[in-house]
Amino acid sequence: MNVTVNGExxxxxxxxxxxxxxxxxxxxxxxxxxxxxxxxxxxxxxxxTVLTDAAGVEILTAVQGG
Amino acid sequence: MDDPLxxxxxxxxxxxxxxxxxxxxxxxxxxxxxASGTELTTVSIRRVDVEGGTGVLxxxxxxxxxxxxxxxxxxxxxxxxxxxxxAREALGTDWVKLEVVADDRTLLPDPVELLDAAHTLVDDGxxxxxxxxxxxxxxxxxxxxxxxxxMPLGSPIGTGLGIRNPHxxxxxxxxxxVPVILDAGIGTASDAALAMELGCSAVLLAxxxxxxxxxxxxxxxxxxxxxxxxxxRAAGRVPQRFWAQASSPPR
Numbered sequence: 307m308n309v310t311v312n313g314e315x316x317x318x319x320x321x322x323x324x325x326x327x328x329x330x331x332x333x334x335x336x337x338x339x340x341x342x343x344x345x346x347x348x349x350x351x352x353x354x355t356v357l358t359d360a361a362g363v364e365i366l367t368a369v370q371g372g
Numbered sequence: 373m374d375d376p377l378x379x380x381x382x383x384x385x386x387x388x389x390x391x392x393x394x395x396x397x398x399x400x401x402x403x404x405x406x407a408s409g410t411e412l413t414t415v416s417i418r419r420v421d422v423e424g425g426t427g428v429l430x431x432x433x434x435x436x437x438x439x440x441x442x443x444x445x446x447x448x449x450x451x452x453x454x455x456x457x458x459a460r461e462a463l464g465t466d467w468v469k470l471e472v473v474a475d476d477r478t479l480l481p482d483p484v485e486l487l488d489a490a491h492t493l494v495d496d497g498x499x500x501x502x503x504x505x506x507x508x509x510x511x512x513x514x515x516x517x518x519x520x521x522x523m524p525l526g527s528p529i530g531t532g533l534g535i536r537n538p539h540x541x542x543x544x545x546x547x548x549x550v551p552v553i554l555d556a557g558i559g560t561a562s563d564a565a566l567a568m569e570l571g572c573s574a575v576l577l578a579x580x581x582x583x584x585x586x587x588x589x590x591x592x593x594x595x596x597x598x599x600x601x602x603x604x605r606a607a608g609r610v611p612q613r614f615w616a617q618a619s620s621p622p623r
Contacts, residue, residue: 312421338462339417339457339458346457349461365419368418369416370392370393370401371392371414371418372391372392372393372471
């Protein structure tokens with residue numbers, strides 16, 4: 307199935323969780339935040355949150371600013 | 373600690389908050405932050421694949437500088453609230469510099485969205501430091517909403533135009549029960565000193581240091597200016613006079 311990650315379409319396995327996606331992208335679980343369809347998914351829920359087809363995933367971190 | 377800045381129960385010996393935005397690279401940023409003496413700095417929240425990376429977080433942790441995430445780029449209360457929640461998740465802090473701007477050309481705060489977001493975030497347990505207009509009424513409303521400080525602009529972000537309405541800043545200071553932090557518009561050291569002379573508790577700046585020809589030197593200048601302005605405010609300046617008054621005895 308397809309999900310959108312930071313604005314780009316991406317194929318993920320059926321039943322993939324947020325934790326699976328982060329592992330696939332090579333991202334650490336700390337220092338980042340994940341939202342699925344506009345709702346924050348806290349770290350404790352990464353492994354329990356199954357992505358659905360066409361889900362919109364945002365993965366954010368801190369950069370220089372302000 | 374002598375004369376600390378206290379925000380929401382946290383004490384800082386430095387009254388200069390130097391943001392991380394605008395530095396050409398992390399080495400320049402590090403030297404500027406250290407020279408400024410800051411103990412609190414801002415970061416922005418962006419997609420992981422954009423420029424910047426997470427190197428800035430490693431730097432701030434190494435320098436033991438507290439992190440104040442901002443909601444820069446947000447135009448609505450809803451966007452700012454989501455960004456604050458993402459920052460809390462990513463950084464493990466419930467402090468947020470709340471920015472809700474109206475348009476790209478002025479980057480002026482949208483007061484309606486700002487106040488709305490402030491209410492929501494305070495209710496959600498955040499320590500909210502709002503970037504606001506130099507509007508004494510709005511500053512009071514933000515304080516009533518439960519904000520831990522109010523951060524009026526001197527002039528629009530990145531303009532370096534200094535403090536365009538010093539009287540409004542004094543009005544805000546005169547009625548505030550929370551720290552007033554002059555945020556945005558600082559161009560050079562005298563602007564930072566003026567903010568403190570007007571009674572502000574602290575100064576937040578970034579561009580004036582990070583985009584100066586010599587960021588490290590300007591950071592040191594700002595550190596001295598803030599300390600000097602604070603001392604001058606406490607010392608009690610002489611009244612301004614129209615006619616001269618001799619300082620030497622008549623004979």
